[in-house]
Amino acid sequence: MRLINVRPDRGTALVLAILPFALVILAYVLGSAERLALNPDDKLLPSFGTIGDAIVKMAFTADNRTGDYLLWSDTAASLGRLLAALAISTAVALVVGVLIGMLPAVRAFLAPFVGMVSMVPPLALLPILFIVMGLGEESKIALIAIGITPFLIRDLAMRVEELPHEQLIKAQTMGASSWLIALRVVLPQIAPRLMDALRLSLGPAFLFLIAAEAIASDSGLGYRIFLVRRYLAMDVILPYVAWITLLAVLMDFALVKARRLIFPWFGAAK
Amino acid sequence: MTAISVRHLWKEYGDQIVLEDICLDFAPRSFVALVGPSGCGKTTFLRILLSQEHATRGEVLIDGRPIAPEPDADRGVVFQRYSVFPHLTVLGNVLLAAELAEAPLSGRLFGARRRQAEEEARALIAEVGLKGAEDKYPAALSGGMQQRLALAQAIMRKPKILLLDEPFGALDPGIRADIHVLMKALWNACEMSVVMVTHDLREAFTLATRIIAFERRRNRPEEAARYGATVAKDIEVWPKRIAGTRNPATGVGGSPDTPHSPGRDDPATSSGTGRDDPALKTA
Numbered sequence: 001m002r003l004i005n006v007r008p009d010r011g012t013a014l015v016l017a018i019l020p021f022a023l024v025i026l027a028y029v030l031g032s033a034e035r036l037a038l039n040p041d042d043k044l045l046p047s048f049g050t051i052g053d054a055i056v057k058m059a060f061t062a063d064n065r066t067g068d069y070l071l072w073s074d075t076a077a078s079l080g081r082l083l084a085a086l087a088i089s090t091a092v093a094l095v096v097g098v099l100i101g102m103l104p105a106v107r108a109f110l111a112p113f114v115g116m117v118s119m120v121p122p123l124a125l126l127p128i129l130f131i132v133m134g135l136g137e138e139s140k141i142a143l144i145a146i147g148i149t150p151f152l153i154r155d156l157a158m159r160v161e162e163l164p165h166e167q168l169i170k171a172q173t174m175g176a177s178s179w180l181i182a183l184r185v186v187l188p189q190i191a192p193r194l195m196d197a198l199r200l201s202l203g204p205a206f207l208f209l210i211a212a213e214a215i216a217s218d219s220g221l222g223y224r225i226f227l228v229r230r231y232l233a234m235d236v237i238l239p240y241v242a243w244i245t246l247l248a249v250l251m252d253f254a255l256v257k258a259r260r261l262i263f264p265w266f267g268a269a270k
Numbered sequence: 271m272t273a274i275s276v277r278h279l280w281k282e283y284g285d286q287i288v289l290e291d292i293c294l295d296f297a298p299r300s301f302v303a304l305v306g307p308s309g310c311g312k313t314t315f316l317r318i319l320l321s322q323e324h325a326t327r328g329e330v331l332i333d334g335r336p337i338a339p340e341p342d343a344d345r346g347v348v349f350q351r352y353s354v355f356p357h358l359t360v361l362g363n364v365l366l367a368a369e370l371a372e373a374p375l376s377g378r379l380f381g382a383r384r385r386q387a388e389e390e391a392r393a394l395i396a397e398v399g400l401k402g403a404e405d406k407y408p409a410a411l412s413g414g415m416q417q418r419l420a421l422a423q424a425i426m427r428k429p430k431i432l433l434l435d436e437p438f439g440a441l442d443p444g445i446r447a448d449i450h451v452l453m454k455a456l457w458n459a460c461e462m463s464v465v466m467v468t469h470d471l472r473e474a475f476t477l478a479t480r481i482i483a484f485e486r487r488r489n490r491p492e493e494a495a496r497y498g499a500t501v502a503k504d505i506e507v508w509p510k511r512i513a514g515t516r517n518p519a520t521g522v523g524g525s526p527d528t529p530h531s532p533g534r535d536d537p538a539t540s541s542g543t544g545r546d547d548p549a550l551k552t553a
Contacts, residue, residue, distance in 0.1 A: 164352035169322055174427055175343035176370040176377075184366060184377040188357045265357050268409035 093152030101160020118150030290498030346429030
């Protein structure tokens with residue numbers, strides 16, 4: 001039988017899906033045990049026990065100095081920045097993207113500019129943001145927004161242009177103005193595609209978040225892992241990285257679920 | 271009552287002449303089928319009637335006035351694909367026509383007016399045979415049902431002219447015969463002229479009152495670009511079909527309650543007593 005025709009059944013598929021995770025964990029456990037056997041004070045690959053202690057310390061014990069539960073206060077600070085930036089980016093991208101996609105005049109006016117801006121490496125702008133906006137929240141939110149907005153705008157504009165031309169003609173023959181076409185034909189069809197674009201931009205958004213926090217911050221998940229790096233505190237860094245990953249996965253999952261719930265027609269119509 | 275008149279219409283794309291000096295007059299309430307080989311410009315002609323494209327020279331008049339430069343509510347359209355909105359249910363698709371017309375700001379109707387429009391929409395949906403599917407999304411409908419929906423949506427706005435661009439081309443023959451019955455019924459019931467592009471001659475003769483064949487008279491490679499398509503045949507279908515009336519000669523033709531007029535290749539149906547049949551006449 002050809003390989004392209006070999007399909008795993010559900011049980012096999014589940015096992016196959018779990019296997020890479022299990023292998024990584026196994027490799028870690030073996031490596032950690034070997035290093036700890038040679039040197040019980042090794043910090044590079046701490047045992048799961050040590051990591052567990054660190055999680056309890058970070059998540060369930062109040063910090064001596066501030067009285068905060070650090071994992072949660074870091075998470076709140078980071079997610080606040082991330083969501084603020086995502087909200088700003090989405091709003092800007094929706095307006096500009098739909099305008100570029102729908103109106104040839106706006107496309108001629110803005111599309112080359114947005115295309116150029118999207119090629120500016122956002123991290124190269126970070127010093128400028130720090131100089132102009134200071135080291136507070138604004139500069140971090142601005143970095144994330146600048147990082148993902150051009151991508152969202154271009155993606156949305158392309159999705160709008162991809163809508164079958166027949167639909168726009170049809171709407172006109174039903175007497176719709178440009179505004180009504182945007183409101184009743186384009187926006188509802190773009191919204192689920194926007195959610196997909198947002199999912200794709202979650203990765204870059206987290207990248208810019210961690211980068212901004214690493215360079216200048218006094219709270220946040222990125223700030224914490226770069227802070228404890230000085231003490232080789234792998235027992236804190238590893239669970240933080242896992243936690244950041246989990247947050248991103250959950251947001252991705254939530255966006256998929258929400259899209260299916262709000263736009264039931266979308267999956268079938270694609 | 272809408273007459274369409276096309277005066278010396280030319281359409282060129284760069285050096286390529288597509289349509290050459292087309293002159294046509296369509297009577298009010300006619301059902302015109304445009305036929306011809308692929309690439310002969312019949313769809314281009316339809317798009318010009320729709321104002322989706324513009325004539326290079328010449329003009330199109332509707333009731334003596336030049337057509338609007340962009341698509342408007344006077345001219346409804348059904349395309350072969352993508353005619354319905356995938357994000358709206360069947361009811362939503364038909365209702366949209368009323369909403370777009372009456373709510374220029376919000377695009378939505380509320381309260382009593384909405385209920386009234388919804389009633390109209392439901393009646394129309396039932397008329398095109400989609401009763402029971404009001405809450406389905408188009409993706410859950412078959413191709414034939416989607417085209418029925420597209421027809422209902424186009425008719426909801428009561429266009430003066432309905433333009434059809436190979437609307438039934440992708441349907442299988444059985445479904446197509448059913449939708450032909452519907453198409454005839456709608457043409458009889460609604461105050462509109464119909465212009466249909468099709469590559470199916472049988473369909474053209476089944477439905478239309480008049481058949482226009484476009485053809486390029488010169489097709490040799492070196493001259494193809496400089497000679498566009500012209501009207502090669504202009505056939506009035508006999509016996510005459512008149513919208514809203516039953517045709518006395520055959521008992522078929524117009525009215526919605528007669529399921530089929532025979533296609534060109536079908537066995538002839540008994541036409542009852544004919545005028546050239548004196549024996550029967552006296553009997």
